[in-house]
Amino acid sequence: MLDYYQAMELFSPEERQIQAAARKFLDAEAMPHIREWWEEGTFPRRLIRAFGEMGFLGSNLPEEYGAAGVSNNAYGLIMYELERVDSGLRSFASVQGALVMYPIYAYGSEEQKREYLPKLAAGEMVGSFGLTEPDGGSDPGGNMKTKAVRDGDYYVLNGTKMWITNGSISQIAIIWAKDEEDKILGFIVPTDTPGFSAPEIHHKMSLRASVTSELVLEDVRIHKDYLLPKSGSLKAPLSCLTQARYGIAWGALGALEAVYSEALDFAQSRITFGRPIAARQLIQDKLVYMLSEHTKGLLLVWKLGNMKDAGTLKHTHVSLAKRNNVRVALVSARLAREILGANGITTEYHAIRHMLNLETVDTYEGTHDIHTLILGRDITGENALT
Ligand code: TGC
Ligand code: FAD
DSSP: OTTTTGGGGSSOOHHHHHHHHHHHEEEEHHHHGGHHHHTTTTTGGGGGHHHHTTOSSTTSGGGTTTSOOOOOOOHHHHHHHHHHHHHHHHHHHHIIIIIIHHHHHSSOOHHHHHHHHHHHHSSSEEEEEEEETTTOOOOOOOOOOOOEEEEEEEEEEEEEEEEEEGGGGSSEEEEEEOTTTTTTTEEEEEEESSEEEBBBBBOOSTTTTSSSEEEEEEEEEEEEEGGGGGGGHHHHHHHHHHHHHHHHHHHHHHHHHHHHHHHHHHHHHOETEEGGGGGGGHHHHHHHHHEEEEEHHHHHHOOOHHHHHTTTOOHHHHHHHHHHHHHHHHHHHHHHHHGGGGGGGTTSSSHHHHHHHHHHHHHHSSSSHHHHHHHHHHSOOOOOOO
């Protein structure tokens, strides 16, 4: 692992072992095929059970529900390794763990936890998370049109969710909807319920090795037992986003390592005007930017993980790390593409695939600018969001 400051010394032997095992598995099972999956626009469904066996799914949740029960730093290192291959693989695991298992764990009943968490952890069941709607995702509370109307022991759900990762391959969807009193409730919706459909979104130039779908709910009638009983406000889905953003802050550094290593290798062997381009100051400047940002970012997420384990983490701390690490990874991917010259525009190399993926990562889970405004509000007390 790229580690200029020997930050891995800060991690426990178990955490280092988890990182090494994840890398070994992914280098064997995913790295050799990722280009093909991305070009074909397919997510490798055959890896889902293997991800479960490797403990990649909701790994920081407790063992009593079938998860691996590892530290938040170990969880972060797994996200790092997944995204070193491709943001789409990390997205799959982020959604399954942080956006499906976590809301069931935090807002579900004991019966719901026992029913769903072990299957989700094992990769026997896939979930999706429907918060964003077609009218815009940055203001999920204000823009939410999806309705849950109580009818005896049932709720009737109507609405449309947009840009939903894993949507068409999920057996359950966590759906956020407003009730008659405008309270935001979360539901576990089995995707075979009549009235539910999940058309896949095509023509993406980013996150191509990930399934993205629309979720359409037309008079979807589900029993009240599927309500997440501890949900009841926007805070519930937002707290899930904090979990996913935490993983993204780690994952982006994996993508940064991938593009940096590739660009460095290329620069050392590409000869122009009689010398390797690595000998040129302009190229070195780009490589040093990447290395510096990776080094700072790694220390940042290590500290973030410790704060999460200690329970001192605020969601604004996570906003800072997500905003920073994704943007420096995106800038680095563009620089790596530039160092590769014309070769950089092909998927023979990883840079442009990561670059295009990171455009999504910079947008989802709160855009770069939305995190700027979240942080600006926190430090000034002035709300520039509304
Ligand atoms: P606001 O007043 O800020 O918040 C309402 C209440 O919630 C609290 N809160 C949070 N709690 C936990 N985690 C967070 N991240 C939280 N953000 C806010 C807040 O303290 C407040 O609590 P209280 O006690 O005062 O009531 O609500 P707002 O309507 O002003 O929200 C604005 C904003 C910008 C914070 C929020 O809506 C936002 O984060 N927008 C971005 C939406 C977003 O990130 N969507 C992601 C959808 S999922 C996705 O993209 C998955 S991608 C797949 C993958 O991860 O790989
Ligand atoms: P908008 O909210 O319409 O914003 C458009 C632009 O306006 C942005 O640049 C934004 O920064 C800016 N803007 C908005 N408000 C302000 C403001 N107050 N001040 C200044 N600028 C502002 N969502 C889910 O619920 N579940 C998923 O699984 C999921 N997966 C996704 C997968 C992919 C591949 C993608 C691309 C998106 C996914 N999303 C998912 C949706 C994602 O969270 C949203 O795209 C994101 O929250 C932004 O919403 P939007 O695209 O509607 O942009």
